[in-house]
Amino acid sequence: MxxxxxxxxxxxxxxxxxxxxxxxxxxxxxxxxxxxxxxxxxxxxxxxxxxxxxxxxxxxxxxxxxxxxxxxxxxxxxxxxxxxxxxxxxxxxxxxxxxxxxxxxxxxxxxxxxxxxxxxxxxxxxxxxxxxxxxxxxxxxxxxxxxxxxxxxxxxxxxxxxxxxxxxxxxxxxxxxxxxxxxxxxxxxxxxxxxxxxxxxxxxxxxxxxxxxxxxxxxxxxxxxxxxISKRLETEGIRDLLLTNLEHPRWADVAARCLSCANCTMVCPTCFCSSVGEVTDLKGDHVERQRQWDSCFNVDFSRMNGGVVRNDVRSRYRQWLTHKLASWIDQFGQSGCVGCGRCITWCPVAIDLTEEVAALREPGP
Amino acid sequence: MSTKPKLAVFKFASCDGCQLTLLDAEDELLDIAGALDIACFLEASSRVVPGPYDVALVEGSITTPHDAERIREVRRQSKYLVAIGACATAGGIQALRNWADSQEFLAAVYARPDYIETLATSTALADHVTVDFELRGCPINRGQLVEVIAALVAGRRPRTPNHGVCLDCKRRGTVCISVARGVPCLGPVTQSGCGAICPAYDRGCYGCHGPAPQANVASLAEHWVRSGAGPAQLVPLLRNFNGFTPEFRRVSDELAARLAATE
Incomplete structure (x- = not known):
């Protein structure tokens, strides 16, 4: 046509x-x-x-x-x-x-x-x-x-x-x-x-x-x-870059800035996490099972029997970025990032994932 | 003799707004009265059944030597003590006195300050006794209060999420007023509970549910300073109903010191 x-x-x-x-x-x-x-x-x-x-x-x-x-x-x-x-x-x-x-x-x-x-x-x-x-x-x-x-x-x-x-x-x-x-x-x-x-x-x-x-x-x-378009994310070897740099000092650096407020995951058009909970009336006679958007940046999101798995901002930011750009590829055969830039614009403290990845490419001090 | 759990409501230094939330739960009030024996609730009834109580909802902060003694007695009489509201969980707005000289206030306000016996600080219940559960907010949220009562009756954990306010803004589709308008907003470091009301009405969150867990208040404040907001604007924002919580206090003290150094 x-x-x-x-x-x-x-x-x-x-x-x-x-x-x-x-x-x-x-x-x-x-x-x-x-x-x-x-x-x-x-x-x-x-x-x-x-x-x-x-x-x-x-x-x-x-x-x-x-x-x-x-x-x-x-x-x-x-x-x-x-x-x-x-x-x-x-x-x-x-x-x-x-x-x-x-x-x-x-x-x-x-x-x-x-x-x-x-x-x-x-x-x-x-x-x-x-x-x-x-x-x-x-x-x-x-x-x-x-x-x-x-x-x-x-x-x-x-x-x-x-x-x-x-x-x-x-x-x-x-x-x-x-x-x-x-x-x-x-x-x-x-x-x-x-x-x-x-x-x-x-x-x-x-x-x-x-x-x-x-x-x-x-x-x-x-x-x-x-x-x-002026921004660039270098994707060459990005999976291995992230997954082999889990102790890079940049994670602590970004954790000092990150609010762990979940805005990046909420505006992200691919983030799909949710939590399921049951809401009852006072008598417990009527129950609704509800699913709500949730985020890996919330402390309680990784709470399991025994405690919270990712109990600091560093581990939560690292979880988000490595999932989005690296382990998503293992899980779904493609990157979880589409380059829309929403997580950059809507971060209340202006954290830019392309800059974080670029910094992870540099050897730590 | 009733086998229903005995509920008592107590008040310390506060505005009564939080216990009013219980009366305001109109749709659920009859169910609450059916599920619990409301043994002591002076705002609703002059009938007082003596303790001990199964559940105590306690509003207000500790500001006098008498209150410091009385909260210990409430604790002794109560199996499960729930602190309700920012006064009870953080010292409230009256904790502004903690940065000032309370004797000076007394002299300014009262004709006979020597009649007044008061502590130098306004502090949370947890600074005085063991608190079993804290329900945040100024005022507390009605839905959350009903949820806490329902959970206590059912013998389960209350479902009161501790994530930040931003998540609620995003779930309801509110555009971030901090990013889109440059309004300083405490939402990213404040615990959920209100349903993110203020940003939906074009104003920044003022932190009435207190700091979210692991709140990075320092980074947020630094960002505002870089964006042109001065400590003179930020200190009063942080020193509000929950100003005396360690997370908000630490940063407001740093900003205030910076302000003092430039004056």
Whole structure:
């Protein structure tokens, strides 16, 4: 299928088509002085004319000089909040005269269309697919949401100072894993279909074939993102580097700065840890088994019979970084990092994992 | 004679807000009254059944010689002593006196300071007696209080997570106001329990549930100083309801010393 052209004025028709097919639209919108992901009703909810300026430990929402709909990079939220909800009820149980009555939670009925998924985020969804769908145990909560979602990807045309997708080979070009992918030009979008459902939606929109000049303009716009990436994570031999330097003095150095606050793991689009607990009413007659996002940075996360396994910040930071960049490869056959830079931006004390890895490459003093 | 566990509620130097949380648990109050014999709760009833008690919920800090004696008696009368609220677990806002001369305060406030018998410090219950469980917060969270009571009744450990506030912000989708707006926020070093209310209403966490375990307060303070916040702003932020906890105190003392050196 050739690249197609959608006039910007017709973007709402795409939204209407997806809503008409029963999808709830979730996409970027301005809220709390950031570009977050939330339910959107129309193109009017998109962050048109806004951008983000990011640095380690800093994010600022700023106006753009143009009217771009997708003229920003990635924000504090990721799509995992829809596929792997922060709080999920796994079962409920009620005490009856004949014992406990267990109830499975209702299947979700909503299906989501994700609007504006970036290449690094497509890669992150793929990483979580591997974790939740492709192992010995399939997570039914993730699967029910994932199977039903429609993905409208957007190619980045700019980069933040915290982006390093080129180091992780995840972007900035959307290669696969989408139903539709858009590249934003000044007056139109270049549209690629990546699935049968994507092609079907295209058939119902007023599209025309893109001219060579328009395709070249899209190529140039995407090239800006590549040119804008300044951060680099050297991945050569990274697994062995980390796993053979477990006593490197840099771990103590970063532990002195790290707050162990879990922000990096919460904003990470691939981190998948959770904890399960039972919540009862006062009489103990009604019980809900709840799963919540949790983090290897929490002291109690490694508590077992007898005590806490990783009982200082050094061992917890080391656990996170070595899992993300090294043992994840052993476990899942790929890196757990997609280079989106969220952990760098949203660290309250500006710790940058690319700098930590670079320091681990230097012999200790 | 009732076989239900006997509950008593005691108050020391405090605002009553934490024991009020028990009355405020309207939906659960009847169940609580059904599960426990509320033997002593002066804010709710003048009926007082003498001890010993199975469970004592104790609010407030120790600020007078009389209180220091009374908490020992409460301990003697109580099988399971739960300190509720920042006053009882950390000395409360009145622990600001610990950095000042309490005699000076007495002279400024009272016409006859010689009538007042007070300690030089406001301290947590655990500085005086063995405390079986500490429920943090200024005030305590209603849901957590009900959970502690439910756990005591059921004979299990209360489910009161000790992770930081940031996790709650992220779970509820609140954008980090520290990173996105440059607002000094104690969330990364403060224990969960409130549900991360303040950042959801556009203000920084002021640490009302006290330091999270292994809180790296020094690193957070250093980051703010590098970002342009001065010790004059940071010292009052740390010296709040939980200011006298060792974790917050150590850093506020260092910042205050730095401030004094520049003056």
């Amino acid at each position: 050739p690249d197609l052209l959608l006039q910007k004025g017709d973007l709402q028709l795409l939204f209407d088509r997806l809503s008409g097919d029963g999808f709830r639209l979730v996409g970027p919108t301005v809220s709390q002085e950031a570009i977050v992901y939330d339910e959107i009703a129309s193109v009017g909810d998109l962050p048109r004319g806004w951008t983000d300026v990011q640095a380690p430990g800093s994010y600022r929402l700023e106006p753009r000089s143009d009217e771009a709909f997708f003229g920003y990079v990635v924000g504090p939220h990721s799509w995992k909040k829809y596929l792997f909800p922060p709080l999920a009820t796994l079962l409920t149980a009620d005490r009856t005269d004949s014992g406990w009555a267990m109830h499975a939670p209702p299947e979700p009925t909503e299906k989501y269309a994700f609007i504006g998924v970036r290449a690094c985020e497509l890669a992150a969804i793929k990483v979580q697919d591997r974790v939740f769908l492709e192992g010995a145990y399939v997570d039914p909560i993730y699967k029910a949401r994932r199977d039903r979602c429609f993905i409208v990807a957007v190619n980045c045309t700019q980069a933040a100072a915290t982006c390093f997708c080129t180091s992780m080979n995840t972007g900035p070009r959307c290669q696969a894993g989408f139903d539709l992918a858009l590249t934003e030009l000044s007056a139109a979008f270049i549209v690629e279909a990546g699935s049968d459902s994507g092609r079907q939606v295209c058939g119902q929109l007023p599209l025309r074939e893109a001219t060579p000049a328009e395709r070249a303009a899209a190529e140039a716009a995407r090239a800006q993102a590549v040119a804008g």
